[in-house]
Amino acid sequence: MAEPLALKDHSGESQVFFDRVVIGFALLILLTLLLVGRLFFLQVVEHETYATLSDENRIQTQSLPPIRGLIYDRKGSLIADNIPNYALSLTMERIDDLPGTLQKIDELIGLNADQVAAFERRLARGRRPFESVPLRLKLSQEEIARISVNRFNLPGVEIEANLVRYYPQGELMVHAVGSVRRINEDDLSRIDPIAYSGTDHMGKIGVEKFYEKELLGQVGHRRIETDARGRVMKVLDATPPVPGSNMVLHLDSALQRAASDALGERRGAIVAMEPSTGGILAMVSKPAYDPNLFVTGIDYTTYASLRDSRDVPLFNRAVQGQYEPGSTLKPFIGLVGLVTGVTNPEYTIDDPGWFKLPNNSRLYRDWNWTIDGHGGHGRVDLEKAIYRSCNVYFYELATKLGIDRIHEHLSMFGLGMRTALDLPEARSGLLPSEAWKRRVRGEPWYPGDSVNIGIGQGDILVTPVQLATAVSMLANRGKAISPRMVKSGSSHMEASDARRLEDIELVPDHVWDLIIGGMEKVVHRGNQGFNENGTAWAYIGMDIPYRMAGKSGTAQVVSIAQDEEYNEEELDERQRKHAWFVGFAPLEAPQIAVVAIVENGGGGSEVAAPVVREVLDTYLLDGGPLRVAANSEAGQ
Amino acid sequence: MSQDFVRRLPEGLTTGNRSRLGDTLHLDFPIIFLTLVTCGYGLVILFSAVEQQTGPVFAQMLRIGVAFVVMFIVAQISPIFLMRLAPWLYIIGVGLLVLVLFVGIEVNGSQRWLRIPGLIQFQPSEIMKLVLPMVLAAYFHDRHLPPRLKHVLWSLVMIALPVILIARQPDLGTALLIGASGLLVLLLAGIPWRYVFGAIGLGILSAPALWFLLRDYQRQRILTMLDPERDPLGTGWNIIQSKTAIGSGGIFGKGLFQGTQSHLDFLPESQTDFIIAVLAEELGLLGVVALLVLYILLIGRGTIMAIQAQDTFGRLLAGTITFTFFVYVFVNIGMVSGILPVVGVPLPLISFGGTSMLTLFAGFGILVSIHTHRRIML
Known part of the structure; x- marks a missing residue:
């Protein structure tokens, strides 16, 4: 046959098509079952795992640092107080260009090499996602103002307020009551990290050291729900911190x-x-x-x-x-x-x-x-x-x-x-x-x-x-x-x-x-x-x-x-x-x-x-x- | 013969009686009912995914409304007219795809959009989703089936042309889906199984070579699918979060509007490509299976319409549109649940967005057209 007659075999074609459609439909049902199987695996077999992952995603435990106990003299005048302090902190997850951000901050309020080095040390320590890292520990009112007006082009840079120890009588009382200092690397290996979560200072000398446990108080916790950017959506539950005990000294x-x-x-x-x-x-x-x-x-x-002075004031x-x-x-x-x-x-x-x-x-x-x-x-x-x-x-x-x-x-x-x-x-x-x-x-x-x-x-x-x-x-x-x-x-x-x-x-x-x-x-x-x-x-x-x-x-x-x-x-x-x-x-x-x-x-x-x-x-x-x-x- | 006539006529008349209104107005009530229910279900999920704002939901309702009108209009067009039109549409479509490579608008590193200034902006590849099956169905309508090798090769050329053009944009996902719809026509046309298995074997053998043809980000997506943990905050983030959303939903889900993954922004693209994860998280396995049942019913109806079609063009086109619909469903859910690489495929009838909705309903319109333009065979 040179050329087949252009007559189509309609019922034959229909039959072939019917077969193919049936096979296709059967395949489609199989693939649907594959999807259901996959979902069954995720939602039933692995449900616990993913439920945990989902909770870990959204729920974070935040420490609520306790307020340190105050120290009074025998007549009730304050020797060790707590006052608000403003620190500049960076949240690394929100910063794309760290050197650029540091440079901008330097232009606004000035940063010295010590501060940057200390910041880098803190950065190297472990931390939770979206936990901020302090850069400057103390800001003056003017520096707060300068940062504040430039916040729009400093994403991830935050001014954080916390309470820090303040000795109103300055050096008069230092050798009598001692002092708190920032917790450093050495201390971290000795202290209970849970008791000190959210607390940056500890008593290192004198009464502040001896009564550290009582003065510190007990850390509180709250479980918060956060979104993917670390924003707090709601507080799920909270254990309030117990403030440290106040101390009255014999001192006059x-x-x-x-x-x-x-x-x-x-x-x-x-x-x-x-x-x-x-x-x-x-x-x-x-x-x-x-x-x-x-x-x-x-x-x-x-x-x-202070350390090298011949008069040894630290002694x-x-x-x-x-x-x-x-x-x-x-x-x-x-x-x-x-x-x-x-x-x-x-x-x-x-x-x-x-x-x-x-x-x-x-x-x-x-x-x-x-x-x-x-x-x-x-x-x-x-x-x-x-x-x-x-x-x-x-x-x-x-x-x-x-x-x-x-x-x-x-x-x-x-x-x-x-x-x-x-x-x-x-x-x-x-x-x-x-x-x-x-x-x-x-x-x-x-x-x-x-x-x-x-x-x-x-x-x-x-x-x-x-x-x-x-x-x-x-x-x-x-x-x-x-x-x-x-x-x-x-x-x-x-x-x-x-x-x-x-x-x-x-x-x-x-x-x-x-x-x-x-x-x-x-x-x-x-x-x-x-x-x-x-x-x-x-x-x-x-x-x-x-x-x-x-x-x-x-x-x-x-x-x-x-x-x-x-x-x-x-x-x-x-x-x-x-x-x-x-x-x-x-x-x-x-x-x-x-x-x-x-x-x-x-x-x-x-x-x-x-x-x-x-x-x-x-x-x-x-x-x-x-x-x-x-x-x-x-x-x- | 007369015996046949007697036997058939009442049946035809019964059918005619039952759906006379539908046939006259070119409506198909099962399709209307199932798409309405599915879209309604989708709106509820969307309402949750957009934090219960009404604005996007109304916008989506409007799109669905327009899409229904498009379906109704397309259903009025006779399949014969569509068949005649198909080659011209194909030529225009390919022309637009060539055009888009030169004057297309670049978005995120790929040129997919054409803009007619002051009028509309659209993706020519979207048109190809319907036009390619149409032109292939028309091609085979005039040929002997099962097709001969020559015709198969010609049809492969017709498939390859738009696929390559779209892949050049680059939009590999759409290219593959359109290629798949073209191959579906061949499959339904009855190409010998040996060709099919031969092609699959060849595909597997050439897979390593194809790997080198892929762009970097495309390789990344495949590697990410295989092991999302390799870059949990980068390319793996989406898939880890969507699996977490699905898995944490369990059998019954966390409850409508109670999904934490989606509402706390852990889940990306929760209104569009990843919306199934919202459904899975909030309504659980049962909610997803309910949606799958709706899809299967829709596909089932489409399959029946394809079987009942009276000529090769109708059969092939209706069958391909129906099965392509399933391919979209499978690829989307497979991608979100982590068994397929991430390709930008919306979940049919559910995902937020207008373009895919219009294409889908135009497809349903063609199905209805094929079904309601039947002549009673004597």
Whole structure:
């Protein structure tokens, strides 16, 4: 057949078509079942997985940081507050061009290399999607305004407000209450990340550190539904945060200010303590620094200048400074002598101005020793040895006592150990013993070592807080106390690892009377002629309106050669002696014990005693308890 | 013969009685009923997908209304006229596709649109969706079936021409769908199975070569389908979020308007190509199966109309339009549920948008035309 006839086989074509349509329809049903199967797999088999994914998509848990507890002084004035702070944060998911954005911000408010570097470190840490990363931690009102008017071309840049610690009294309180600082990489590995979610700061020093848990409060949470761009659509549920506990300190702001003023620009420390409780009424260490600098991030140069300063302002001398107690130790040595029966009130020595151990040529000088041999205090009993601060008496007494008896009894006053309940930086000082010397130095205890301990020099170190504790126990006539900052707001100090002292009960009253009487004469014995007055009388005792007990001391910074006189004018200022003075008042019912050290100040009575007196005057006379008592007596 | 006549006539008359009104006005009540129900269902889902705004829903209702008018008008045109017109439409269509390559408007890196200034803007490829089956059906109408190899090859050329032009825009998805509709005509025309399987085998063998012909973003889409997690925030985002929406719906769904994936903007294109995910999330597996049942009923009606068509042109065109409709459904749901790569195919009758709605209803209009222009065979 050349060409097929153009006749179409209609029924045949129809049949072929019908077959194909049926096959096609069957295939189509199969494919539909495939789709249903796929949907069944997603919606039934894998439903749980996708339901979870969907919830994870939309539900996020947000932390609600608690408000940090406030810190008040004993009279209710605020020492640590919380104030709003404005920080500039970036949400990376909303920023397309990070370098461009940073440059725009730099043009508007300025960014330094430190800030950018810190930002990049924070950026490298893990975070949730749409969680913002802080760039500038503190914005001024003007900077907020500049950013705000340019917000339209700064997508992803936000000004976030949060509450941060603020110390209204600035550097006045820093060594008394410590401070919070920003949580850094190191801290992150130690702290519970949940408790601190949403919180950027933690107490790192002092009371702020010790009571961190109570002050922090408990973090709250809320579950929020967000859209794909992280916007909050609604709050599903919330556990509100529990604010941190407020703390009330024993501290008296007015007294703190007076103590700070009394010390002035000199380096040193003052601790004022309430003998009945051990509560710290004032604690000053100078120089100090403004803790607010650290709250919102300190710039490196400022920090370096604080850290590297020769005056070590970051160092809290009141609790960390370990000094030789010098002559302030004498009343305690005298007490040990009486209690042990090694000496008695009637026992006297003849003081030629120097002391020698048998079979030893070394000369131990009295403080008024002169090369021509006219020094010395003549005939001296224990009381005079205290108010004249006679070295020779105590050289001999200490030699007779031996170091272990001194160690045993001075331990009862808290020397050589940490007794401060809530001062985490407190050091233990050093109270030597034979065993200590053998362990640390690998040498036996020589009699000559004891000689120096008798006047508080040599291998003995105390912190101002320790000395204040010991003086308070003396004022208490043996009743033990533990130094403490917090008056109410927490019982956490019960858990402190500090040593608890026991009451000293075996000391008879007349021993207390004699020692305290000697200290009273230090201040109040006057008009007795040359070499007969109390050492501090001329400086503070002449016009004092209340009775007090006191004792001066000096701590050597450099040792003086055997045949040299200590000549203050010839020494570099930093090599001069530290001036100590300790005291408590009123004598009958002590309300305050004060310890002051003026570094490189010189003589204790001359330099440190007036500082102590100013603190006592402020506490006892300026609306303090004594004045109230005096007024009420006048009223009767 | 007379026996036949007697037997057939009452049947024809009965049919005539039952649908006389429909035949006269060229309406098909099952099609009208099923499209109305499906579109209504779609409007409810759309209402949810657009955050319960009425504006887009009214706009969509207007489009559906216009589309119904278009269906009615197209249904009035005699299939014979359509058959005569088909080659000319094809030539014009190809011409427009060539034109679009030169003067088309570029959107997102591809030139798909033609604008007649001050009048309308349209995609010539959309016209091809109907015109290609039409011209092929017309071609085979005059040929012996099953087609000979020569005719098959000629028809392949007719298919390839628009497909290549559209792929050049580039719009690979539409090109493949139009190619598929052309191949459906061949399949229904009864080309031998050996050709079919041969072509499939050849396709598989040349797949690696085709891979290199694909553009970067097209390869990305295929890789993303295979493993969306490889770029969860980039190319994988859409498919991960749509699977999450579907899967989290479960059997009964989260409830109408309660979908979190769509309402919190996790789901992209939730009003257009991915609207099935909204349905699946809010009304669950049951809601999707209900829609699939509606589709199958529509396709079933189309299939019956194709079988009842009286000539090759009618049969092939009606069958192809019907099965192409299914291809759209399958590709869209397959894409959204992650078993096919992402190609821009709207869900028929449901997705927000006018162009595809018009094309679909014009297609239904052709079906109705073929069905209602039958002569009673004696």
